[in-house]
Amino acid sequence: MEHGVESLRSSLSSRLLLLTISFVMVVEVFVYVPSIAQFRRSFLEERFAAAQIAALSLVEAPGNAISKELETSLLRTAGIKAISLQLDDRRHLMLDGDAPERIAGRYDMRHAAAFDYVLDAFATLLRGGEGTILITDTPLPRLGDEISIIMEERALFSAMALYSRNVMVLSVIISFFTAGLVFLSLHLLMVRPLRRLTRSMVLFRQRPDDPERALIPSSRSDELGVAERELARMQEELRFALNQRKRLAAVGAAVSKVNHDLRNILATAQLSSDRLLMFDDPKVRDMSQRMISAIDRAIGLCERTLKYGRADEPPPDKRTFPLHRLVEEVQTTLGLDQKAQSTGSESALQFRNLVPQDFQLHADQDHFFRVLMNLARNAANAMESTGGEILVTAMRKNNCDFVRVADSGPGLPKKALENLFIPFKGSANARGTGLGLAIVAELVEANGGKVSLERTSDEGTVFVIEIPSPA
Incomplete structure (x- = not known):
């Protein structure tokens, strides 16, 4: 059970759901603040409308006087305690019962700004409906220049509390409904594919x-x-x-x-x-x-x-050695000399060592023998049935030694070009293992150089080995 709860807390789906609910509730709070202020203002405007109707009864009565019973009935119908009206330099007062001993708040709606309505609304909620307030506004033209009403704040507080509760319930419903839609959409579009990815990673790691x-x-x-x-x-x-x-x-x-x-x-x-x-x-x-x-x-x-x-x-044992002599050893190991060697047919192979006699190369001699041996053997195998020429040259340029191994064979096939220097895949013939060029690349890189294919076509293939020369 604990594992299930912990999994729910740490899952991406539950986090998305909680975040969506939280964000919607935050938005509802920002919507609630001005709406509760507007609700309070509308409530007071309704009370002022009822108060002005009651005041009209006073103004239209002969001698501006009505019975106490009618006055009390009008005030209770309007839901207010008293009305103060400034008319013809005289102030008229309509009062239900005794005058209140203390006014908890005074508000002038003629000069109130939007932010003032927000502050007044929260002041009403904080007082909890205990107290009496006085509100002043501009009346109808027939009622003079100013009208003030005194009312108990309990009715206003009750209405605002009910409104707030309704807003909260509606906000919760909207939050969960919106969160459910967002959660469902994200779950289908993102969470399920991500779970599929993670499940594949876990299974693949195991096997x-x-x-x-x-x-x-x-x-x-x-x-x-x-x-x-x-x-x-x-x-x-x-x-x-x-x-x-x-x-x-x-x-x-x-x-x-x-x-x-x-x-x-x-x-x-x-x-x-x-x-x-x-x-x-x-x-x-x-x-x-x-x-x-x-x-x-x-x-x-x-x-x-x-x-x-x-x-x-083992790391390469770099030394300076004469390259011409090493190429001769490769030539001898392959069974080729400077003359054309018979292949049992009219075809013949020639090996030409054009490396200068005094050319010195700084590398592991045994590694470089294996490099030249693999390249030359590949060239000889490619020209086994057709005959041709293997040519080895060397030159120094920009503090680098360049050794070229060229042949006049038919060129590398497409499969070998796509998998050049890749073990078991770069063989140019069915009998090869595909390791020759891979070994060449590894040994050259171990000596700080690089090997590349300069060109290949039906006129031949040329590999270039680049080795840094010593400073």
């Missing part, structure tokens, strides 16, 4: 991977409709990101199971390659050194395979 808990937006075109569509879009994007993380975690778990055996195999190959260094043939020694470097790099990659998206990715 964000469950598509059944996603919000289905309505067809509303107002702000709440926009909020529904944006929330639904955000839930879809978040669910995709969570599923992507699960896939990455699954890939990492699978790779960790074969990591140990693969590293042992590479270690065995490394030991075998070391024996080749014992030969005196310079070509054999040179090729063996390259093979050992490639195996060492493969062992290091094996230990960090598919760490994309993990928080324990």
